[in-house]
Amino acid sequence: MRGQVTTIALVVAAGMAVFIASISTYDSLRAGRDRFYAAARFPQVFVTLKRAPLSVVAQLREIPGVAAIEPRIVRDVILDWPSAILPVSARMVSLTHAGDEPLARLHVRRGTPPEPGDSRTVAINEAFAEANSVKLGTDVPVVLNGRIQNFRVAAVALSPEYVYAVKPGVPIPDDRFYAVLWVDRSAAEAAFDMKGAFNDAIVSLTPGSDPGQVIDQLDRLLEPYGSVGAIARRDQPSNRFLDDELNQQKVMSITIPIIFFGVAAFLLNVVLGRLVTAQREQIAALKALGFPTTPLVLHYLKLVAVVVLFGSVLGLAGGFLFGEAMVASYHGFFRLPALVFELTPWSALAGFLISLAAATLGVVTALRNVVALAPAVAMRPAAPRRFRRSWIEALLSAKALTPRRVLAIRNFAGRPLRSTFTIVGIALAVPMVVLGLFWRDAIDQMIEVQFNLVERGNAMVTFPHPLNRTVIGDLAREPGVLVAEGLRFVPVRLRAGHRSYLTSVIGLPFNAGLRRPHDAALRPIDVPPDGITLTRRLAERIEVGPGEIVTIEVMEGQRRKIDLPVSAIVDETIGMSSYMEIDTLNRLTGEGAVVSAASLFVEPSALPALSRRFKELPVIESVAVKTYTLSSFLDKIAGIVLVSAGILTAFAVIVAVGVVYNSARIALQERAWELASLRVLGFTRAEVAQILFSQFAAEIVLAIPIGLVLSQSIVTLIARFHSNESFQIPGVVGARTYVVAVAIVVATAAASAYIVRRRVDRLDLVAVLKTRD
Known part of the structure; x- marks a missing residue:
């Protein structure tokens, strides 16, 4: 059973890895965000206006629910960056406490932000600095009032407001052409003629306050000063995209593992259930010799535990590697001070228990049917089925109904439930592969529609x-x-x-x-x-x-x-x-x-x-x-998606191999006596293999269309769950993806048939036939 045990364990491992990686990646990203927001004192409300005197701030502090308010000067400017082929947009933000702000505190990577009164230096965001090789001491030429003014880079920093930094009106970040500059308030006042005034404010709220009521009061008080409307943290551009990605990762941690575990559970039930049924005579012999039921049940449960434990160990390692790859793909996308993959312990335990429960259910159900029989009855071969002319034969011509084909057709039609389970199992292998591949089609469709x-x-x-x-x-x-x-x-x-x-x-x-x-x-x-x-x-x-x-x-x-x-x-x-x-x-x-x-x-x-x-x-x-x-879209958005899609595809192929191989392998185990009998009656190895594989081929042919229909349904469901306010994932599957998925399943079937054919050729006819005496 080496091949079966290995493939079943790999199916368990695939489900475990996806489950562990999805949940742990979500937890890691959320923990990294929450730590940064807390340390940086990220505000809850943001408001932009034309110009207001600082004397208004006292009124704003009196609004019920306001804990702290920080007035600032924020203005979009152009950098005359020599190496840039496009004008570089930048957002200049004033500082009052050298970066250690009461709200939206800077996380300094290198250097020292501008001190109060320093009007010649700036802190620059890390993403732009890395994309353009900006070092401490570099001059930044800023176009102010039609003239170029040089600032010296004194620090490289991160801000909770620009974890995901995009220029206004552009949905995709491009760090080559967008910068954030933090300057002392004195420099901003001089540059924009804002002495004693502000045009931006950030607000933190008291616990339990309603942001909506605070926003209404802010809008009322600041409307005479050109307020364009206060927004809650939820709608702050950087946070909104980060929240959308977190929500999408959360959905992925639920939907994708459910699909993988669902297929794995189905496979485990079918494979282990049929394995027990195939060994009913050995079980009955042991019962006749006085073995109680409990040791027999424990024997199979130990087998299940070994297989699931083996698969879980592989799944734990695979999930850790998958999760690390996912978190690594976020590093250039979300600028967080500490974003590391942290394994969520309960996900590993939950994955093991789910897999163990699914496998146990299949074994116990089959065992219950076997041990319920009297030993004398169970030791006898199962009563031969009554094979009769089926509706499939009625559809074929007499010339097409060769004896070998009749044997295959009647075995297929005579066991409708078993044939249905096999077809469904193979059919589920197709959407598994499509689920990993369709993301490229979705990205291509997004580009076609939007761009x-x-x-x-x-x-x-x-x-x-x-x-x-x-x-x-x-x-x-x-x-x-x-x-x-x-x-x-x-x-x-x-x-x-x-x-x-x-x-x-x-x-x-x-x-x-x-x-x-x-x-x-x-x-x-x-x-x-x-x-x-x-x-x-x-x-x-x-x-x-x-x-x-x-x-x-x-x-x-x-x-x-x-x-x-x-x-x-x-x-x-x-x-x-x-x-x-x-x-x-x-x-x-x-x-x-x-x-x-x-x-x-x-x-x-x-x-x-x-x-x-x-x-x-x-x-x-x-x-x-x-x-x-x-280019930025493909580097960032598509990069994250395709890392996940590539790994999901690999796991999906493993599931497909497990499904198809076990279907062929168990079919041989169940029909070994029949095939050996045919060999004794004079059938050649090739003829015996043809009888076995003609039924297998028919199941593949019937399963693939069902799998294609299931694929589109599952992809549509996944796309609906994964869409958010920032990006809408189209549920499209291209012909290329369908062809590749079908080719993988057919190739897996061919490889499985080759392995099984070798076993057919090596059948020990005497040993196989003796097991029934």
């Missing part, structure tokens, strides 16, 4: 403040620009009943060609002039559907409120967006015909020169080029 269908331009520029739409014509005349379209981004709070969400509405020109929302069938939708269009995840967040009314509170300009119907629901794979026709949106803000950004389609060969040109234009705040965005 080819929705965002059709290959570059986007944003402006520091809304500009007259004539700037679009100026950009269109730049060398290499083939098409330019203006966009408008307006911060709004969407309300539907008691539900609200702070976001931005994207204003699109009528019949826009470079940014086109699409419906679920991937058909382009024109944004109508009299409603608002929501992405599906945003509509689900505020629980509205097409035709329902949404209240839009504009958070800038004349800060109007208006009720509009939801004109359409669109599907996008990244983020949660809303759209309006740009002229309608501009009338709502009362700011005239202005734009916040421009989507461009540029001749690819002209992109490098145009990028250098953008670095010289003061009206450009940031530039995003699709090529680099896609």
